[in-house]
Amino acid sequence: MNLLLKKIILPLTDFPLEVDVEIQHQVTAIFGPSGAGKTSLLDLIAGLRRPKSAFIQLGERVLTDTAARASVPTRHRQIGYVPQDLSLFPHLSVQKNLLYGRKGNGAPDSLVSYEHVTQVLEIGPLADRRVANLSGGEKQRVALARALLASPAILLLDEPLASLDAALKSKIIPYLARIRDEFHLPMLYVTHDWNEVQALCTEALIMERGKILRREGVT
Amino acid sequence: MTAAEWQLLWFTAWVSALSTILILPVGLSTAWLLARRDWPGKSIIETLVSLPLVMPPVATGLILLKVLGERGVVGGFFYRHFNVDIAFTWRGVLIALAVMSFPLLVRSTRVAFEQVNPRLEQIARTLGASNARVFWTITLPLASNGVIGGMLLAFARALGEFGATIMVAGYISGRTATLSTEIYHSFNNGEDSHAYRLLGLSVALAFLAVWSSELFMRRKNPAK
Numbered sequence: 001m002n003l004l005l006k007k008i009i010l011p012l013t014d015f016p017l018e019v020d021v022e023i024q025h026q027v028t029a030i031f032g033p034s035g036a037g038k039t040s041l042l043d044l045i046a047g048l049r050r051p052k053s054a055f056i057q058l059g060e061r062v063l064t065d066t067a068a069r070a071s072v073p074t075r076h077r078q079i080g081y082v083p084q085d086l087s088l089f090p091h092l093s094v095q096k097n098l099l100y101g102r103k104g105n106g107a108p109d110s111l112v113s114y115e116h117v118t119q120v121l122e123i124g125p126l127a128d129r130r131v132a133n134l135s136g137g138e139k140q141r142v143a144l145a146r147a148l149l150a151s152p153a154i155l156l157l158d159e160p161l162a163s164l165d166a167a168l169k170s171k172i173i174p175y176l177a178r179i180r181d182e183f184h185l186p187m188l189y190v191t192h193d194w195n196e197v198q199a200l201c202t203e204a205l206i207m208e209r210g211k212i213l214r215r216e217g218v219t
Numbered sequence: 220m221t222a223a224e225w226q227l228l229w230f231t232a233w234v235s236a237l238s239t240i241l242i243l244p245v246g247l248s249t250a251w252l253l254a255r256r257d258w259p260g261k262s263i264i265e266t267l268v269s270l271p272l273v274m275p276p277v278a279t280g281l282i283l284l285k286v287l288g289e290r291g292v293v294g295g296f297f298y299r300h301f302n303v304d305i306a307f308t309w310r311g312v313l314i315a316l317a318v319m320s321f322p323l324l325v326r327s328t329r330v331a332f333e334q335v336n337p338r339l340e341q342i343a344r345t346l347g348a349s350n351a352r353v354f355w356t357i358t359l360p361l362a363s364n365g366v367i368g369g370m371l372l373a374f375a376r377a378l379g380e381f382g383a384t385i386m387v388a389g390y391i392s393g394r395t396a397t398l399s400t401e402i403y404h405s406f407n408n409g410e411d412s413h414a415y416r417l418l419g420l421s422v423a424l425a426f427l428a429v430w431s432s433e434l435f436m437r438r439k440n441p442a443k
Binding site for chain 1: 341342343349356
């Protein structure tokens, strides 16, 4: 992965988000306490917030360049975003949630197949269920699968395990590792749990009050 | 109930329903824009939308009459080009009901749209959905109970409209008379039993419409 986040300035309530970093690892953690600006950074990459200044480039594609007044619309960014609250569509079945991103984003369908994703995440039997009837871990896997099935160029995972208890976390981490190993997608993994960083990531950006304080390799 | 009373009920009900359907596209668009977008002059539009709620209905009716009459901007245009009258016809009734019930539709559906979690719409966009697809597949289904409730409330308002209707369409028996204008006319002419029968009918209809509106608005959507 080569993700450039340059000259990023976004005023937040208590402090500005100010980031200038290049990310090259496949799975990079953004590690820091709650309220450090981690979610805002993911929102900027996904095009969900307008920065005061930013240059964001993923691979060869410039997604945001405020100097040139250029911004790729969210729906064309090919970003797989799993937010902290998962945001599964409550009025749709699991299958309809999974297939929501299969049309309309212009991404080639063949990158990941429905069968492959549902098999890797073991959610095939849930297809006809209502979202409300899923357990926490099942919801987590459905949200991951939905993001994957939109054939994203990068996965943004915002504290995907924060709402789960320790037992469930240990069950979900292997699924995330399988996503990492099976689909070879670059991932930005927001967390404030160092155990998750060690289990999944190869690099961590330590963030506090809107700034990246340092980067650490993870072994 | 006499045949004339049934005919009156039928006319009032269908013209009220048609007015609700007529304002639906503009009402939903306005409600969505007010709920989801900020733009310069938004508060002016908010105020204008609510004006018919607080202005004397006869004043609204007078404005409509000036616009829709044969010498009015809109009424004159239709009369000259299509030989169609609006004022003092069923079309006048339709427009009066539409204008008077518009604020209720917008206010109810705006609240319904505001209660849909915007994060769901954002995530739909990251999945490649256009604004239109997000609206039709996420926002509207999740706001559906509030939207239906708002439609029923607008319908109920239209059923009972009097002031603007009498100004724009007058009282022409069998042509522009609605339940409320007929009650007024009958009572003035001493036809008390006829007026009270229509009164009972009005109360029953209004109760049914408002009650079902409340039921829909209180019903929980799958999730907000």
